[in-house]
Amino acid sequence: MTSNIRRICLRCDVIKQAIHAVVTHAQDEALTVIAHAVADRVPEPDHAAVQAVIVDEHQCLTLVLGGIVRGLLELWRVRRH
Numbered sequence: 001m002t003s004n005i006r007r008i009c010l011r012c013d014v015i016k017q018a019i020h021a022v023v024t025h026a027q028d029e030a031l032t033v034i035a036h037a038v039a040d041r042v043p044e045p046d047h048a049a050v051q052a053v054i055v056d057e058h059q060c061l062t063l064v065l066g067g068i069v070r071g072l073l074e075l076w077r078v079r080r081h
Contacts, residue, residue: 011050014041018054019061030058 018037022030034054035047042050 011042011053014038014050015054015057017041019058022058031055034058 014037018034021037022033025033031051034051038047038051038054
């Protein structure tokens, strides 16, 4: 495996693990959880870039999940009446 592919795979794992940590530690500040996840797994020069990607992914997932929940709630309201 080339070093670029290995680095991409590592970052995908870091993103997945960081999002999981944010969800499972919802009582903690998301940015703090993300910073800890990145600090443990990513070389120092790449911290800011990887954190930015994780924050962006977290925001996208939050919007998508929020839309799904709103849609299910509306469907429930319509069927209830």
